[in-house]
Amino acid sequence: MLTARNITKNYSNLHVLKGVNITVHQGEIVTIVGSSGAGKSTLLHILGTLDTPSGGEVWLDDVNLTALKGSLLADVRNKYMGFIFQFHHLLPEFNALENVCIPGFIAGTAKSAVRERAAFLLETLGLKDRMDHKPKALSGGEQQRVAVARALINNPAVVMADEPTGNLDSKNARELHNLFFELRDKFQQTFIIVTHNEELAPLSDRQLVMKDGRIVSGNAEENGALENIIVEK
Numbered sequence: 001m002l003t004a005r006n007i008t009k010n011y012s013n014l015h016v017l018k019g020v021n022i023t024v025h026q027g028e029i030v031t032i033v034g035s036s037g038a039g040k041s042t043l044l045h046i047l048g049t050l051d052t053p054s055g056g057e058v059w060l061d062d063v064n065l066t067a068l069k070g071s072l073l074a075d076v077r078n079k080y081m082g083f084i085f086q087f088h089h090l091l092p093e094f095n096a097l098e099n100v101c102i103p104g105f106i107a108g109t110a111k112s113a114v115r116e117r118a119a120f121l122l123e124t125l126g127l128k129d130r131m132d133h134k135p136k137a138l139s140g141g142e143q144q145r146v147a148v149a150r151a152l153i154n155n156p157a158v159v160m161a162d163e164p165t166g167n168l169d170s171k172n173a174r175e176l177h178n179l180f181f182e183l184r185d186k187f188q189q190t191f192i193i194v195t196h197n198e199e200l201a202p203l204s205d206r207q208l209v210m211k212d213g214r215i216v217s218g219n220a221e222e223n224g225a226l227e228n229i230i231v232e233k
């Protein structure tokens with residue numbers, strides 16, 4: 001579904017990504033782990049079209065995302081990708097329901113349909129009684145669940161999460177991880193998650209380990225190791 005081919009990223013003579021290949025399938029939760037500075041966030045941002053690679057291509061099904069520019073790229077990103085960051089980035093002047101609706105309104109979907117889906121998602125995420133609260137009246141875990149609902153509003157092909165539980169205590173982090181697995185099981189939702197969390201990574205469907213700008217394990221298809229593919233499935 002999402003395929004990255006030979007991705008490189010250079011900042012003048014700093015080679016941050018050195019030829020990364022990835023294929024992510026629908027309904028998979030893929031985690032990207034590795035030491036600080038290995039290139040995880042850079043890779044996630046490139047996969048999510050938030051950053052451009054120096055070389056290589058990112059494809060979503062049969063669309064070459066790397067070739068898209070300007071408002072077309074923004075439209076495709078808003079419609080097919082959801083994002084969750086370490087800090088929720090909810091807009092303080094809007095309540096939970098309104099925050100979740102915003103990417104749906106930007107996508108041009110009928111307002112009533114967006115509101116209905118936002119309410120459904122917030123209810124699914126256990127926030128039925130919190131929909132009209134502004135972010136500052138929500139706990140950290142609740143704020144992050146609103147951010148998850150916002151990421152899901154346009155029914156994205158893939159959700160990219162960069163340290164989504166990095167700012168949560170262990171109980172709230174565990175609850176959010178369980179939510180990702182529920183969303184995968186119920187809706188076949190695909191996630192790519194950069195994480196340092198030692199509980200989440202081993203539970204994911206596939207753990208890609210990055211070292212010094214390369215994926216060094218977890219990428220059975222890249223390595224062509226049939227036995228790894230069989231173990232994973």
Ligand SMILES: Nc1ncnc2c1ncn2[C@@H]1O[C@H](COP(=O)(O)OP(=O)(O)OP(=O)(O)O)[C@@H](O)[C@H]1O
Pocket residue numbers: 011014016034035036037038039040041042043
């Ligand atoms: N805009 C930039 N300009 C120059 N160097 C950058 C830029 N963005 C990232 N880097 C460098 O690229 C390398 C990889 O950064 P990246 O944030 O992808 O690492 P990471 O694996 O996500 O690390 P962490 O776990 O600490 O978040 C680092 O050496 C970083 O300093």
